Amino acid sequence: MFAGNAEMSVLERQRARLNWQQESLIQHQPFAFFSENEHFVGDFLMGNGDQGFSELLLGRAMKPNPGFEDGWQGLNYGNGSEFCPLPRTSISPPAMAATNAGKAALSSATGKESFKKRKADRNHIPKAAAEERSQDKKMKGCAEEDTKLTEQNSNSKSTITTANDNNNNKGTSDQKLKPSEAPKQDYIHVRARRGQATDSHSLAERVRREKISERMKYLQDLVPGCNKVTGKAGMLDEIINYVQSLQRQVEFLSMKLAAMNPRLDFETDNYLAKEMFQVCASSIPAIGPSSESVNPTHLQFNGLGQGVLSRGLEMGANPPDVALRRTISAPVSILDTLLDSSCLNQIQPLTWDTELQNLYGMDYQQGRSTSFVSQPFTGIRL
Amino acid sequence: MQNTSLKQEFLKNWIKGLQLHSSFNKNTTIFERRKAIKLSADIAIASTRNSTTRWSRALIADASRDGSNKTLIEKISGREVPHKASLGLIRCSKRILKRSRFARRRAAPVAGLIAKKLVKSRTRALKRLVPGGEGMDEISLIKETIDYIVSLRVQVDVMGRMATAADRLIPFKTI
Numbered sequence: 408m409f410a411g412n413a414e415m416s417v418l419e420r421q422r423a424r425l426n427w428q429q430e431s432l433i434q435h436q437p438f439a440f441f442s443e444n445e446h447f448v449g450d451f452l453m454g455n456g457d458q459g460f461s462e463l464l465l466g467r468a469m470k471p472n473p474g475f476e477d478g479w480q481g482l483n484y485g486n487g488s489e490f491c492p493l494p495r496t497s498i499s500p501p502a503m504a505a506t507n508a509g510k511a512a513l514s515s516a517t518g519k520e521s522f523k524k525r526k527a528d529r530n531h532i533p534k535a536a537a538e539e540r541s542q543d544k545k546m547k548g549c550a551e552e553d554t555k556l557t558e559q560n561s562n563s564k565s566t567i568t569t570a571n572d573n574n575n576n577k578g579t580s581d582q583k584l585k586p587s588e589a590p591k592q593d594y595i596h597v598r599a600r601r602g603q604a605t606d607s608h609s610l611a612e613r614v615r616r617e618k619i620s621e622r623m624k625y626l627q628d629l630v631p632g633c634n635k636v637t638g639k640a641g642m643l644d645e646i647i648n649y650v651q652s653l654q655r656q657v658e659f660l661s662m663k664l665a666a667m668n669p670r671l672d673f674e675t676d677n678y679l680a681k682e683m684f685q686v687c688a689s690s691i692p693a694i695g696p697s698s699e700s701v702n703p704t705h706l707q708f709n710g711l712g713q714g715v716l717s718r719g720l721e722m723g724a725n726p727p728d729v730a731l732r733r734t735i736s737a738p739v740s741i742l743d744t745l746l747d748s749s750c751l752n753q754i755q756p757l758t759w760d761t762e763l764q765n766l767y768g769m770d771y772q773q774g775r776s777t778s779f780v781s782q783p784f785t786g787i788r789l
Numbered sequence: 790m791q792n793t794s795l796k797q798e799f800l801k802n803w804i805k806g807l808q809l810h811s812s813f814n815k816n817t818t819i820f821e822r823r824k825a826i827k828l829s830a831d832i833a834i835a836s837t838r839n840s841t842t843r844w845s846r847a848l849i850a851d852a853s854r855d856g857s858n859k860t861l862i863e864k865i866s867g868r869e870v871p872h873k874a875s876l877g878l879i880r881c882s883k884r885i886l887k888r889s890r891f892a893r894r895r896a897a898p899v900a901g902l903i904a905k906k907l908v909k910s911r912t913r914a915l916k917r918l919v920p921g922g923e924g925m926d927e928i929s930l931i932k933e934t935i936d937y938i939v940s941l942r943v944q945v946d947v948m949g950r951m952a953t954a955a956d957r958l959i960p961f962k963t964i
Contacts, residue, residue: 615927626938646915653942657830665819
């Protein structure tokens, strides 16, 4: 609104000024000038001539220098939007004449003057000034964009941005980095939307935030019940709760195992065997949680891992000894039991390592086996 | 599946740790046993990661810092790299980071936004939960948390199976 008004007034003013000049040329009345405005006439007589002046004016009219325009606007505003030509012409020359004539000096002076005016009037005409500033910065912004974007699309893109910027002249300089299909892959492609900052720090910050959000998404998938929560704090809450619950579960389980440890120590081999079966069975999806059926796995297990079960049977066969030993020293170490039992049984001279290997080998063999599992799954299935 | 191999590895390491522990000290109370089980489980799960992640390194470092006899367990169950130098380095860097963090906090004013504050407090809590999390920035913290959660699930799963197996077997055995 202000800007349009100002442009109108500028054109009007210049037209009127030319008219007035022509009139003066036709009339050839310097004295009237003298009487009216001695500065201007002095300027006139000092050799500027009407030609120079009109040139100046024309130049002014041709070049839409924002500084000039602003200066004019400032003047216009200072005058309070009057539209009669004469007072304006009488006003503008003193500004020129104050710097003692000379065309170059004149133009520079008016430039300076207008600059001052612009600074002074920025408070008064924020919108027009903002527009011109944005026009200025648009050029800079485009230049920066060219440097930042790849070479191909930059020109068209920048023109597009300028075209877009005409609609909205706020924060245009901040808008860069259009989604260009960058052929170079060594860029980290960051997309900046309107109003986002583009200096290196904020770019790095944005990259960081994107990484974090990506990982948070993954974490959201991982943690149950985290999908419903929105917001980072809530998600972090859920994650913390989940990690805590898992840690507590581990504590609880270790407590539980410790409670049955005396026996557990005694039978770790059996557990191990069963565990291995469970673990490998859990990889097969079509498994019932409580399938108590005895199957080839068991048989194979019997056949291969004779050591474990036979020792178990042997132990079952002479319970008094075992019970005695249990009562005497509850947590018997596994190695001891192994040695003892093997000594007692005289069947299996297996050491732990070989047995372990045996079991592992068996375990890998029985990937095809369906189910040995008789226990319900209590743990969280992965 | 990747998890089954992880489980197997964890179980192997854990059983090894348990064996070692039970071969070292015979007369233990239930709490000592619990501690030993927990410790060996931790070390086992940490050693499945081959000390590629920071939480596993921190776990092993903590375990080795606690006692002298535990370093033995840890060395044998997780055979890879419990080097003194690396542990010291980790500890040192952590301490330095802590100090710098405190200094920064003292210097900078508290963030104005409540949401930011909330996120910050949560992040701090999470850092306390994840082993070795105090010296991490946010990105690596989240990465390590993901890894840690996966490992914890494996741990819970295997230990739960072990417990249920024990529950099942013992009556069967005693009959």
